[in-house]
Structures are given as C-alpha cells and as structure tokens.
Amino acid sequence: MLKINNLHASVEDKAILKGINLEVKPGEVHAIMGPNGSGKSTLASVIAGKEEYEVEEGEIILNGEDIEELSAEERAHKGVFLSFQYPVEIPGVTVTNFMKTAINETRKAKGLEDMPANEMLKLIREKSELLEIDRKFLSRSLNEGFSGGEKKRNEIFQMAMLEPKLAILDETDSGLDIDALRIVANGVNKLKSKDNATIVITHYQRLLDYIVPDYVHVLYNGRIVKSGTKELAHELEAKGYDWIKEEIGA
C-alpha cells in the first residue's frame, strides 16, 4: 500500500523529517506516536501533498507509484485521505455541497460521470448515520462554528464518503470527549477492510484503546526510533517518552 523510503523533508530550510522509513500493508493499522515537535503532523502533511513542505530526499510509494511529484488533489484521487488536526472553516459552503464537489471531482478525475443525485443522497444518509451526525448539521457551513468534536466527526464523515485506500488520522482524538471519541473510533473501525490501511497519529494512547493498531512507531526528532506492537503504546503511556530518548542516546 504505502512504502516510505529514507524521507527527508523541510519547511523554510528547516529540516523536520530526517530519514523516515515506513511500510504499511493493506488491512493494517499503524500508529505513529511521539512527543510534540517530533514531526508527526509534518509526516501526515507530506504524504497528503502539502506544498509548503520541501521533500529533499527519499520517496513515497503508493501502490507501486511514486507520488512525490503529485498534487494534493491527485493524491486524493489515488485514495489518500488526511483527517486534519485543525480542520479549516469554510463559511458559505455547506457540508453537503462540499462533499458533492469532492466526490464528483474525484469521479471526474477517474473519467466517471457525476454521481446521480439520489445515489448521493443515499450515500450521505448512510454515512451520516454511521457517524451519528444530525441531518441539520449537513446544511451548515463547513466547520464554521463547529465544536472540536463536531469538526473531528465531520472529518471522519468525509473519510466515510470518500472511502480512501490510505487514511491518515492526524490527532483525531484531540478535543474529543469520551462519547465523541467512541463514535469517531467506531466509524473508523467500520470503514476498515482488508483492502485499505490506516495511519493513526496520536500523542496519547487513549485513542488506541478504540482503534487497535497492528504496529506502533515512535517518531522522535524526525526519525522513527522504535517500532513495536500495541504493547509499545501502553509502555509509552506508562513511562512517557523520556526512556526512549535515553535508549537512543539523545
């Protein structure tokens, strides 16, 4: 699914990612943990194609194709989805109209006709029920005045609508109360299949009780310094990140 080789990336000449290697296979859930400033969100943005990050070295291979030169929308068309840590407010565009545009532009890129209106409505109904989203919510302006929980739920709703191959959830648990966390995690779990993969980026272990990872990686100072199974997350929760720093001699 995804293979990242020796990825170096910088922003405004400041090196942030310093040689990331990561392989994610279909059906897997990978968690990336690490202290603040270690490069977690940068990694997510670089995979999704944010232009302000400069890839200096290395490659990002999605299903056998190097996507490093592709625009954000082209990556989205190939099945990359980023759930934003801070979803952007877009006044004047409703959630529904935004989703219609996103889906039909993606279909257009694949040479498909627009989705028929009744099919679109059915899909919206089905996916909003999955995320326990009220219908009224869908006619509100995108993210405008949404609570933290509503924003995150809306991100996963978008993910459900777009059915990505590779979903990257960037700090999806931040700002969520326990009920919202359960709904969001439940949504993510229901969307999992043997053909798609999920990368969960999180600072805390809490989310991983709900979305159970197959692998856990620790990102520190722009490198993956330790990888393991879900037990590693528990260890980090109990002991903090300092022992890792000591272990790698940082």
Place this chain on the structure above:
Amino acid sequence: MDLKEKLVSSFMAFENTVNVDSSVHDIRVDAIKNFEAVGFPTKKQEAWKYTSLNSVLKNDFSVFPKETGALDYKDVKQYFIHDIDSYKIIFIDGKYSSHLSATTHDGIDVCLMSAALNKPKYKLVIDNYFNKIATKDGLSSLNTAFSAEGAYIHIPKNKVVEKPIQIIHFSTGNEAALMLQPRNLIVVGENSHVQIIERHQSLTDNPTLTNSVTEIFANKRAIVDYYKIQNDKQSASLIDNTFINQKQESIAKVHTFSFGGKLTRNNLNFYQNGERIDSTMKGITIIGDKQHVDHNTLVHHIEPNCESHQDYKGIFDANSTGVFNGKVVVEKEAQKTNAFQANNNILVSDKATINTKPQLEIFADDVKCSHGCTIGQLDESAMFYLRSRGIPEKEARGLLMYAFSNNVLDSVTIPEIKSRITKLIAQKLGVNIGFDL
C-alpha cells in the same frame, strides 16, 4: 472639439426636440450652465482620485442617436430575468421600445419619463420630485440638461407591487460611439413596496458611455429593493448616479453586482430624512482584464435612531482595478445612529489593484459606527484542505472565492435574481462548482 464643447453646443439642438414650455425647461437650462462651468470630473478631485474618465471621454460620441435599432426579444432574452412575471421598461439606443416593454397605469404608474415630463397629469409629481435630490456635480448636471427619457415609476401609498420592475437599456451599435443620458424617477408612497432591477447592456463593440441619474423617494414606511446588474461588454462604460431620499421608517436596499464593462462608476447616495430609517448597500464586484469598478457611496444620517449597512466584496483578477470610497456622515442631531461598513477584497493577480477608503464624519456623540476593509489573497491552508479532498486547484479557488462573496446574496429577496447572480459568479470565476448554487 472635445466632448464637453460638443455637448454644450448640442444643447440648443436638444431643446428643439423637447417641450420647452415647462418648469423642467428652466431646470435643464440651469443644468447645462452648471455643466459648462464645472465640466467633467478629473483626478484632481478627491472623489475621483483613482478613476480617470479620460480614456472614455476621448471617444467622439453621438449625443443623439439618429435612428433606433430594433431588437427581437429572443435575441436579448438572456439579459432579462425572464423566468418571472415582471413589468418592463426597455430602451434601445436611448429610445423607448414598446415592443419589448410591459408598462402599466393600473393603480400604479410604471411608464416613461418622456410621458411624465410632458403630460399635465404628472405635473404635480414632477414639480415635487424631479431634480430635487440629484446633486449639482458635473455629471449629474449634464444628465439633467439632457433629461428626456428613462423610467418613471410612481407607486401611490399602501401598494405592495408584487411583480418586480425591470429597467433595461440596450445599445445596438447603430452609432460609431454613443453617449446615453437616461433619467429615472421613482416615487414610492407610504407603506408601499417595490422591487426594481436595472441593467445597461451593450450589444456592440462600438463604444458606449451611459451617464445615468436615478432619483428615488421612499416615503414613510416604504420598502424599496433595488438591484443593479452590471455585466456589460468591454466596450461599454457606465456612470451611475443614484440618489435616494428616505422618510421615516422606510427601508431601502441597493444591491450592485459588477461583473463587467470597461469603466463602471457607481455614485450611490442615501439621505435619511426621518427617524428609524434603514439603508442597505451591498455589492459584489468580480472583474478581470482591464476592467475598472469604482463604488463611491454616501450615507447621510440626519435624524436619530437610524441604521445603515454597507457590505461590498471584491475579487480582482488580471489588470483590473477597483475603488471603494464609502462616506458616512452622522449629523449632530443623528443620535443613536448605527452605521456599519465593510469592504473586503481579494486580489487574484499581482497586477490587480484595489483602493479602498472609508470616510467617517461623525458629529453626534452617542452612535455606533464601525468600518473595516481588508485586502488579501486566498487562505493557503483552506486551499490545501479543499485540494486534499480531491478538489482541483482551480475549482478550489473558485469555491473559496464563491464562499467569500456569496453571503452578500443573503439579503436578495427575489430567488431568480439570487440564482442568476450565483450562476454569473460561477461563470466569472471560471468554475463549474459541482452543486446547484
């Protein structure tokens, strides 16, 4: 001979075409004298600092069209709001087209200025209202001197006019270059409600200059909803001088949609003569090429407890230039005034320019006045958000610009206008936004 001399010397010939045995005759004579003294505005005047008429005035305009062009409705239908039942006052090259119009005298007068200026039964209204609020600046004086034709709308009291009124001026290119001086008078009686749509449309690449004056009187508790659709050809320029006098508790709203034309200047003036008056001015400007749009607004708060709201959005591409000059005057007696003004702009191109200037003159001490203007580019994080969902760059830009401007449409009360304008916005932004606007 320059245009000013030509106009002044044409006045005698003009006088032979109109009835000089009326009170309006003296007004015209005074006006041409005033125009001769004042002339066209220049960039030396503060209010014209960023708009030069030179490139427009250098054309050798015909002042009186020799012959009137004919138009088939099917050829110009697209310029009408055609999916609603409406009254229509239509002009072709400055002359009334009975063929395209639908006027009425059934309880209200929706007809022609030429009739109102000549027939005795309108004399009282003309004496009371004609040229009472138009200012004595050069352009308004010029229009007054040559005032002969335009729309005359008189709504007596307690009438809610269900059908909107469309005023459309077409120019056909029968003349190599044509100057038009349409003159409109709109009097709305107590408790009455009227909706008006105005459009100037050139059908030719020959230069056209329209210098229009509209006087609107909103009596007590009257509601006036006015829409100006400006989407003209690159050969056409428009100077729109609109004056609105409001009496107590009246509501007047003017929406100006400026999407095209070589040079467009909107002089929009509100005078509040009464308490608890509401004046609203909204505008969306989306231009490119070498187009120029200048909004010059004035709200004169004269009495207490009144409100004014201004909200102008502008998107400027290529070498286009925009001007917003919004003046709010609050007289000493006008306590408890609420005056809001906002002008937000996006410059799409490095070569586009906007000059925005709020001007507040407040002499009362218990008022709420706010103004804000912004000039910016599109938010890059919003662009990335949209693109990461598969929306290509061009469409994402279009969507964000649409979102930026479309709240101005919230106050549009005619759904057909709202849908027409949203379609025009999408077209101007060059995007097919994937949902029904």
